[in-house]
Amino acid sequence: MRRNVVVSVLALALTVFMGVSVAAAGEVEVLHWWTSGGEARSVAVLKDLLEKEGHTWKDFAVAGGGGDTAMTVLRSRAVAGNPPTAAQVKGPQIQQWGDEGVLADLSGVAKAEKWDEILPKVVADVMKYKGKYVAVPVNVHRINWMWVNPEVFRKAGAKVPNTWAEFEEAAGKIRAAGFIPVAFGGQDWQESTVFESIVIGVGGADFYRKAMVQADPAALSSPTMVKAFERLRSIKKYTDKNAPGRDWNLATAMVIKGEAGMQFMGDWAKGEFTAAGKTPGVDYLALPFPETSEYFLFNVDSFIMFKQKDKGARDAQDAMARLILQPKFQEVFNINKGSIPVRLGMARGPFDEPAQRSMSDFVATAASGGLVPSMAHEMAVFPEIRGAIFDVVTNFYNSDMSPAEAAKKLAAEVKAAR
Amino acid sequence: MPLRARGTGVGLADRLQAYLPRIVLSPTIAAAAVFIYGFILWTIWISMTNSGLLPRYELAGFVQYVKLFASDRWWVASRNLAVFGGLFVTFCIIFGLLLAILLDQRIRVEGALRTLYLYPMALSFIVTGTAWRWILNPGLGLERLVRQAGLESFTFDWLVNSKMSIYTVVIAGVWQSTGFVMALFLAGLRSIDDAVIRAAQVDGASLPRIYARIIVPTMRPVFFSAVIILTHIAIKSFDLVMVLTGGGPGYSSDLPATFMYTFAFTRNRLGFGAASAVMMFMAVMAIIIPYLYSELRVRRDG
Numbered sequence: 001m002r003r004n005v006v007v008s009v010l011a012l013a014l015t016v017f018m019g020v021s022v023a024a025a026g027e028v029e030v031l032h033w034w035t036s037g038g039e040a041r042s043v044a045v046l047k048d049l050l051e052k053e054g055h056t057w058k059d060f061a062v063a064g065g066g067g068d069t070a071m072t073v074l075r076s077r078a079v080a081g082n083p084p085t086a087a088q089v090k091g092p093q094i095q096q097w098g099d100e101g102v103l104a105d106l107s108g109v110a111k112a113e114k115w116d117e118i119l120p121k122v123v124a125d126v127m128k129y130k131g132k133y134v135a136v137p138v139n140v141h142r143i144n145w146m147w148v149n150p151e152v153f154r155k156a157g158a159k160v161p162n163t164w165a166e167f168e169e170a171a172g173k174i175r176a177a178g179f180i181p182v183a184f185g186g187q188d189w190q191e192s193t194v195f196e197s198i199v200i201g202v203g204g205a206d207f208y209r210k211a212m213v214q215a216d217p218a219a220l221s222s223p224t225m226v227k228a229f230e231r232l233r234s235i236k237k238y239t240d241k242n243a244p245g246r247d248w249n250l251a252t253a254m255v256i257k258g259e260a261g262m263q264f265m266g267d268w269a270k271g272e273f274t275a276a277g278k279t280p281g282v283d284y285l286a287l288p289f290p291e292t293s294e295y296f297l298f299n300v301d302s303f304i305m306f307k308q309k310d311k312g313a314r315d316a317q318d319a320m321a322r323l324i325l326q327p328k329f330q331e332v333f334n335i336n337k338g339s340i341p342v343r344l345g346m347a348r349g350p351f352d353e354p355a356q357r358s359m360s361d362f363v364a365t366a367a368s369g370g371l372v373p374s375m376a377h378e379m380a381v382f383p384e385i386r387g388a389i390f391d392v393v394t395n396f397y398n399s400d401m402s403p404a405e406a407a408k409k410l411a412a413e414v415k416a417a418r
Numbered sequence: 419m420p421l422r423a424r425g426t427g428v429g430l431a432d433r434l435q436a437y438l439p440r441i442v443l444s445p446t447i448a449a450a451a452v453f454i455y456g457f458i459l460w461t462i463w464i465s466m467t468n469s470g471l472l473p474r475y476e477l478a479g480f481v482q483y484v485k486l487f488a489s490d491r492w493w494v495a496s497r498n499l500a501v502f503g504g505l506f507v508t509f510c511i512i513f514g515l516l517l518a519i520l521l522d523q524r525i526r527v528e529g530a531l532r533t534l535y536l537y538p539m540a541l542s543f544i545v546t547g548t549a550w551r552w553i554l555n556p557g558l559g560l561e562r563l564v565r566q567a568g569l570e571s572f573t574f575d576w577l578v579n580s581k582m583s584i585y586t587v588v589i590a591g592v593w594q595s596t597g598f599v600m601a602l603f604l605a606g607l608r609s610i611d612d613a614v615i616r617a618a619q620v621d622g623a624s625l626p627r628i629y630a631r632i633i634v635p636t637m638r639p640v641f642f643s644a645v646i647i648l649t650h651i652a653i654k655s656f657d658l659v660m661v662l663t664g665g666g667p668g669y670s671s672d673l674p675a676t677f678m679y680t681f682a683f684t685r686n687r688l689g690f691g692a693a694s695a696v697m698m699f700m701a702v703m704a705i706i707i708p709y710l711y712s713e714l715r716v717r718r719d720g
Contacts, residue, residue, distance in 0.1 A: 068684045079472060096471045186667055242557040244578040244667035387685035391491055398580045398668030416485060
């Protein structure tokens with residue numbers, strides 16, 4: 001401790017006398033909600049790396065509510081003029097915080113570390129406010145996955161589906177064999193997670209961008225959207241009636257235990273299979289959602305950085321931003337978390353098979369234009385619009401509203417939420 | 419008196435004594451002024467602005483209210499509150515009164531039974547909600563139990579049925595609060611003069627008739643308190659719904675309180691959430707003001 005002080009005093013003296021910018025030791029206070037086992041281990045890695053560089057890490061973990069609680073705390077800290085150094089905020093909300101004028105400019109680090117080259121442009125754009133980096137991406141989750149129990153498919157004599165017609169056929173066979181075809185969790189975000197995968201499958205990437213990113217009323221009420229709602233409705237008959245309110249991991253457990261044939265969920269579901277001691281390719285299969293193999297719905301977690309008055313804190317903040325995107329942290333963190341690195345060109349070796357496939361698809365879709373932000377996971381639209389879409393989708397799924405009416409309502413509700 | 423005899427010190431001590439209640443009360447009053455009344459005014463102000471992620475203070479008129487009244491979900495929440503509030507209050511009073519009357523029959527182990535019925539009140543709504551979620555889950559609780567007992571066609575799926583889910587909230591709420599209402603009525607029953615009842619018995623009135631004509635009508639003030647307390651429990655209900663149904667399936671069991679939380683805190687629509695909070699406040703006021711009015715009038719008469 002004392003040596004740190006001496007070092008920082010010396011560093012400060014050097015800075016003053018030589019007029020050269022030398023890194024001073026500082027503190028980062030990081031607000032996040034990565035508190036569960038694997039996630040907490042992942043965060044600890046970053047903490048260690050920072051402490052090795054002489055900075056101190058002040059943990060500001062707020063558990064619960066998928067980040068809602070943390071956001072409420074962050075809001076009150078920001079209103080009081082005392083925001084933390086960094087906070088786990090993602091997607092378009094970065095722009096909303098940018099509008100408040102409280103975010104730090106990370107252009108220096110970004111240029112030195114060549115962020116523009118190591119990040120896909122779609123992802124980099126999300127991290128920028130008015131052309132300047134204000135946030136650092138940490139990891140990438142893919143949303144449009146299908147998790148399959150091959151044993152159930154074999155018993156039912158069904159083929160693993162690639163297209164919608166094949167899905168209907170397989171689901172019918174599985175049901176006839178006495179299993180639940182689709183393990184489903186009836187919570188609004190899960191319904192919308194499935195729905196957005198359907199939308200990109202039906203309409204393609206351009207349509208998805210119009211409807212779910214730009215929230216264009218014409219696209220939202222189009223016949224393509226009606227077709228997407230029809231498909232969502234047809235999934236319902238392949239689910240069990242206890243689905244409403246079920247947590248996603250309980251639905252995954254149904255696939256693991258062989259009660260259900262498949263689940264549509266992002267790649268965090270892999271953690272459940274791993275924890276149950278299952279081997280990918282043998283005990284379970286991870287495949288793209290039917291008809292979406294050339295698309296990649298991404299969910300990127302990121303930290304926004306707040307303006308700091310103190311030089312030490314600024315240096316610590318820059319160090320944190322730099323370390324997050326370095327290969328070492330990217331690898332360790334993402335293996336722990338079950339996601340894939342956001343940094344391109346990483347070694348594939350240490351990752352498991354589904355992650356490797358995800359990494360190849362990430363690169364391929366970034367080039368082809370099939371890489372699009374997930375609406376359900378706060379990457380595409382402002383929370384108020386996302387909320388409006390959630391309301392219509394969940395209301396449609398849980399009532400006997402017609403698909404045409406749902407599409408019309410979708411356009412109307414999104415307009416009202418603006 | 420002895421203080422007064424001690425000359426100069428007397429004035430100070432006396433004055434202190436006179437001011438003491440005010441000094442002791444002032445922190446509470448200040449806290450109430452800021453944290454209750456101040457924030458009520460703040461919320462009303464915010465509800466008239468375009469606040470999104472963070473509060474903004476430029477007034478924008480009634481836009482948020484216009485949006486609120488055009489929102490399907492708000493009307494679902496309001497209708498649910500009417501259904502839930504109405505049934506919750508009615509059933510709590512019916513069951514509470516019934517239990518109180520039965521307990522009032524000078525039975526043995528009354529103390530133990532009373533505690534037993536009152537016990538749910540000691541639980542938090544979170545616990546009640548979790549327990550009932552398991553009981554009412556078709557694949558886990560009641561339905562499965564009855565089916566395993568041999569009645570294969572038995573169906574009780576209100577929890578996962580969007581048309582019936584709000585009634586499951588009523589069931590859990592009534593279970594939780596009936597004991598409390600029973601205690602209120604029991605106290606009321608005990609305060610009735612035995613002489614009145616004996617006089618009625620001498621006149622040859624049957625027991626049900628005595629209850630219907632004499633005892634229940636004299637408990638009007640107890641009914642009144644029970645209704646007021648239950649209504650405000652109903653309006654501010656949040657945790658029970660959150661845990662029991664999560665507002666679902668869809669948003670079919672949303673209540674205004676859960677609606678407000680969703681919009682203000684998870685969807686960055688502070689102004690819109692504030693508008694719905696103000697509407698809830700108005701609903702509470704519509705009940706509290708007549709109550710206060712009658713209370714204060716009675717005091718003046720006395």
